[in-house]
Structures are given as C-alpha cells and as structure tokens.
Amino acid sequence: MISYRIRSLDNAIDAASFCCGQAILDEYIRRYAAQDVRRHVARVFIAVPESNPKNLAGFFTLSAGSVNCSDLPESLAKKLPRYPVPVALIGRLAVATDFQGKGLGSILLADACRKVAHASETLAVAGIVVDAKDVAAAAFYRHFGFLTLPGQPARLLLPATAFQD
Ligand SMILES: CC(C)(COP(=O)(O)OP(=O)(O)OC[C@H]1O[C@@H](n2cnc3c(N)ncnc32)[C@H](O)[C@@H]1OP(=O)(O)O)[C@@H](O)C(=O)NCCC(=O)NCCS
Helix, strand or coil: CCCEEEEECCCCCCCCCCCCCCHHHHHHHHHHHHHHHHCCCCEEEEEEECCCCCCCCEEEEEEEEEECHHHCCHHHHCCCCCCCEEEEEECCEEECHHHCCCCHHHHHHHHHHHHHHHHCCCCCCCEEEEECCCHHHHHHHHHCCCEEECCEEEEEEEEHHHCCC
8 A cells, every 4th residue: 555645835846747548637737736836725635655655646725615506406496505616626636556455545535625624614615516427426526425506517526525524
C-alpha cells in the first residue's frame, strides 16, 4: 500500500509529464493550475508518494460556486431556498495513469470532502458539485454517493448532509 502526502501546489513539483488519460486534465495541471491559484479562482492540491515526493501522482481543485435550486433533484430542492445556493466545486480531479486503480482517487475525494467540511464551518455550502469529464468519471463519483443533477448527466452533487455532522 502506497502512502501519500497531500499539499498545496507549489514550484517544487514538476507537472510537465503528468498523464492521467484525459488530455484536458493533463493540460490543466501542466499549464493553467498555478495561474488559477495566483488569480484566486482555485485552490489546487497535489498528492505525491511519501517515497518519491517529486512524483506527481494526482491532484484536485476546489473553488466556490453556486447552483440554481431548479437544477437540483426535487427531494433536495424542496428543503432549500428558491435563490441560487452556495456550493463547493471540485473543478478537476485526476490520478496519474501509473497510480490509477490503487485507491488514490478515493483518497483525493475524501481529502477534498474533509477540506470542504472544515471550510464550511466558516463559509456555508449546501453541497459539493463536480463536473465529470466523461461517463466513467461520473460513475466514479456516483460510487461515492454523488447524485446526478436532473438534465445534466455530467454534473453531480454530494449534499452537505453527507459530509457534515
Ligand atoms: C476516475 C479516477 C479519478 C479514479 O481514481 P482511481 O485512483 O483510479 O480510483 P480508486 O482506485 O481510488 O477507486 C476507488 C473506488 O472507486 C471505484 N471506481 C474507480 N473508477 C470507477 C469508475 N469509473 N466507475 C465506478 N467506480 C469506479 C473503484 O472500484 C473503487 O471502489 P472500491 O473503493 O469499492 O474498491 C482516475 O481513474 C482518473 O484520474 N481518471 C482519469 C481522469 C478523470 O477521468 N478524472 C475525473 C474527471 S472529473
């Protein structure tokens, strides 16, 4: 079992050769992630193996967002106000090909949920939203309890009750 360290993106990591099988996510971490951090539009967290801290094994991003009540499943919408509600957004999450299928995706998702739960003690969110890049990614999130938003098969939400006390 590999142990990982998760920390904020910094200059010590070389993302140039990161490859997860989704070109758009590879391009993001290689070229745009640091810029997003500088512009305060995303926090980017990276995972490295304890045994090889220069090897980028995976990453995820967190930002603030909102969803319209009308976009939510009826069971959730009826408990929320009619105006747009605040959510946390996992904009991107990816595991390098060499590390896939070994539990890192679930470690990253659990860490993202923990960070959001902690932040939500001071900044309320009604849930965590992810935009899945394809059908397989959507299945990954559903595996962990995310609900598909009606009419938006690529957008999923984990209600706050699932990750807060
Ligand atoms: C999708 C991805 C993040 C999964 O990461 P991973 O490290 O391979 O997944 P894990 O090994 O942690 O799997 C955790 C669990 O999810 C399940 N799982 C993984 N991929 C799945 C999928 N596509 N559909 C359903 N379940 C899936 C595993 O079976 C495992 O279940 P278990 O805990 O009951 O054994 C990774 O494959 C990846 O980065 N893919 C390419 C980029 C991508 O599609 N990112 C998401 C875009 S938003």
